[in-house]
Amino acid sequence: MYRIRFHGRGGQGMKTASRILGSAFFQQGYEVQDAPRYGAERRGAPVFAYVRAARRTIQERGIILEPDLVIVADDSLVPMPAAGVLQGVTPRTVLLISSGETPETWRHRLNIAGPLLTLQAEAAAGAEQHFVGTALAGAAARLVGVITLLALEQAVQLELAGLGGETLSSNLDQALAAYELMAPQAGLVSEGEALAAAAYQRPDWVELPLDEADAAAAAIHAGATSVEVRTGLWRTLRPVIDYQRCNRCWWVCSEFCPDSAIRVNAEHFPEIDYDHCKGCLICVAQCPAHAISAIPESSEAQP
Amino acid sequence: MSDETITLYKHMKDLPSNRLLGTGTPMCAGCGGLLAIHQAYDILGEKTVFVNAAGCMTLLAVYPYTPFRGSWLYTSMASAPAGAQGVRDALDIQLARGRIKPEEDLQVVVLTGDGAAYGMGMSSTSSAIEHGLDFIYLCYDNEGYANTGQQSSPATPHGARTSTSTGPQGFGGHKKDLFAIWAAHRPAYVATVIATEPVDLARKIEKAKGLKGSRLIIALSPCPTGWDFDPRETVEIGRLAVKTGMWPLKEYENGKVTHTRVPPKRAPVEEYLEKQGRFAHLFHPRRNEAMLAEIQARVDDYWAGVEADHG
Numbered sequence: 001m002y003r004i005r006f007h008g009r010g011g012q013g014m015k016t017a018s019r020i021l022g023s024a025f026f027q028q029g030y031e032v033q034d035a036p037r038y039g040a041e042r043r044g045a046p047v048f049a050y051v052r053a054a055r056r057t058i059q060e061r062g063i064i065l066e067p068d069l070v071i072v073a074d075d076s077l078v079p080m081p082a083a084g085v086l087q088g089v090t091p092r093t094v095l096l097i098s099s100g101e102t103p104e105t106w107r108h109r110l111n112i113a114g115p116l117l118t119l120q121a122e123a124a125a126g127a128e129q130h131f132v133g134t135a136l137a138g139a140a141a142r143l144v145g146v147i148t149l150l151a152l153e154q155a156v157q158l159e160l161a162g163l164g165g166e167t168l169s170s171n172l173d174q175a176l177a178a179y180e181l182m183a184p185q186a187g188l189v190s191e192g193e194a195l196a197a198a199a200y201q202r203p204d205w206v207e208l209p210l211d212e213a214d215a216a217a218a219a220i221h222a223g224a225t226s227v228e229v230r231t232g233l234w235r236t237l238r239p240v241i242d243y244q245r246c247n248r249c250w251w252v253c254s255e256f257c258p259d260s261a262i263r264v265n266a267e268h269f270p271e272i273d274y275d276h277c278k279g280c281l282i283c284v285a286q287c288p289a290h291a292i293s294a295i296p297e298s299s300e301a302q303p
Numbered sequence: 304m305s306d307e308t309i310t311l312y313k314h315m316k317d318l319p320s321n322r323l324l325g326t327g328t329p330m331c332a333g334c335g336g337l338l339a340i341h342q343a344y345d346i347l348g349e350k351t352v353f354v355n356a357a358g359c360m361t362l363l364a365v366y367p368y369t370p371f372r373g374s375w376l377y378t379s380m381a382s383a384p385a386g387a388q389g390v391r392d393a394l395d396i397q398l399a400r401g402r403i404k405p406e407e408d409l410q411v412v413v414l415t416g417d418g419a420a421y422g423m424g425m426s427s428t429s430s431a432i433e434h435g436l437d438f439i440y441l442c443y444d445n446e447g448y449a450n451t452g453q454q455s456s457p458a459t460p461h462g463a464r465t466s467t468s469t470g471p472q473g474f475g476g477h478k479k480d481l482f483a484i485w486a487a488h489r490p491a492y493v494a495t496v497i498a499t500e501p502v503d504l505a506r507k508i509e510k511a512k513g514l515k516g517s518r519l520i521i522a523l524s525p526c527p528t529g530w531d532f533d534p535r536e537t538v539e540i541g542r543l544a545v546k547t548g549m550w551p552l553k554e555y556e557n558g559k560v561t562h563t564r565v566p567p568k569r570a571p572v573e574e575y576l577e578k579q580g581r582f583a584h585l586f587h588p589r590r591n592e593a594m595l596a597e598i599q600a601r602v603d604d605y606w607a608g609v610e611a612d613h614g
Contacts (some may be wrong), residue, residue, distance in 0.1 A: 165541050223371060226328055255318060258332075
């Protein structure tokens with residue numbers, strides 16, 4: 001059975017990519033499951049999608065813990081624990097990362113010896129971000145080695161039919177180009193062993209002490225506990241205030257920040273809370289003095 | 304709003320600069336609904352209890368995380384006003400028995416999307432107004448079932464593409480006039496707002512807060528995910544909704560409807576429509592002149608009626 005896990009950010013088309021790959025497997029006569037993980041599908045938030053494909057009935061359900069192929073649409077997710085990119089990765093797991101950096105860099109950075117490929121999706125930023133998902137689906141189709149070009153084409157046509165002419169054809173071009181690009185690695189991904197319920201190893205039983213009711217019950221003892229959730233991880237572009245140009249009008253960027261992530265300090269200068277700013281960039285668009293600009297999150301990460 | 308109204312909020316600089324609503328919510332980047340809620344919450348203050356029907360904002364407070372400073376109650380889609388009735392009754396009983404002091408009383412605020420307000424929850428809202436329930440109803444109207452993938456709702460505008468109206472003509476129905484339906488109940492107060500006009504929003508929330516009885520507010524909430532536009536455009540698109548006359552800002556009080564912002568020269572509706580992917584089929588591959596003219600004509604008719612009423 002093939003077990004394939006997609007990681008991306010909401011809006012990059014991971015659910016659609018999993019559907020395209022699932023449909024392509026189906027065209028080849030496979031039994032298929034494809035599903036996104038429900039609950040976190042917010043634009044910019046880490047999202048997951050799963051594809052299982054086998055020649056016989058699939059009895060497994062739920063999330064994929066031991067993937068044969070892991071696909072990452074946004075390389076900023078790799079070091080993020082909440083995204084769980086490396087969860088269950090074994091030496092035979094193939095990693096495919098959409099990144100401008102080389103496979104050697106990533107292998108060194110992650111200290112893993114297994115097969116790792118990068119795909120320079122030229123649409124990694126900006127309006128063409130939609131294409132990342134379709135390109136990765138095309139690449140995955142070639143990496144598993146059992147999907148023909150025709151089956152991939154039919155799957156893209158089927159899943160993106162609603163998008164219409166121009167968008168459909170440019171997505172199709174991206175998928176087919178990625179399929180061609182991966183030709184030297186065709187069949188690199190091998191099927192994982194079937195898991196039988198009988199072989200399931202239970203985790204070690206952990207005894208948890210029974211908490212007192214006031215500690216275990218659903219009472220929240222403080223307001224605004226949501227500040228513990230670091231939504232700053234969603235950001236791909238970072239708004240940066242040029243304090244030379246800021247004219248301390250104080251209300252515009254702060255008032256129009258949906259996330260309450262811009263505070264005004266005692267000197268009436270706005271301060272962006274990068275732990276929580278999701279990178280919507282409304283502040284960049286609305287600042288009357290044009291004092292806020294957007295820079296790629298990855299370049300800011302460089303010291 | 305009449306000039307003699309006493310308000311704390313005359314200019315942008317009068318708006319509160321401290322933020323009550325906590326960061327770290329799971330709303331989409333650029334959410335126009337969250338924008339309206341944070342602005343309204345700053346005016347409502349901490350002594351507010353939210354009764355939230357199922358919808359996008361259900362995810363605001365997922366245990367153990369909440370962006371609110373006080374309590375939050377979650378109900379099914381149709382039942383938020385019934386939930387508010389229960390909370391109000393409980394508070395009234397506590398007050399009557401002297402268990403809480405009058406200054407500890409809370410403002411009960413229903414928070415729902417348009418799916419609940421325009422559709423499933425309309426019957427229970429009607430009953431609540433009929434009973435004279437003392438509450439504020441705040442509807443964040445993103446014109447569809449946005450939390451589940453933007454299926455059409457009774458608030459979806461004519462011609463918009465949704466995941467359940469994908470044909471070349473988009474949504475065949477017309478946005479329900481919830482303001483008129485609510486006003487027909489003759490409650491204490493009804494208003495439309497939008498977060499991109501924060502002073503107007505603040506004054507209306509301030510006014511609602513100062514009244515007793517049923518007070519109902521609809522906030523048009525541009526939705527980058529469901530309406531298909533870049534999240535940074537949220538404020539621009541909201542402004543265009545007002546400038547083109549697509550979203551009239553008005554209030555109902557004492558049997559009278561007043562428009563609080565009358566666009567001096569309305570921009571053509573297509574300036575608003577063409578910025579959103581959900582209307583792209585009206586422009587590409589070729590312009591749907593008939594539909595564009597129909598949408599424009601409806602807006603023009605509306606404002607002709609307003610001008611006739613106001614003389």
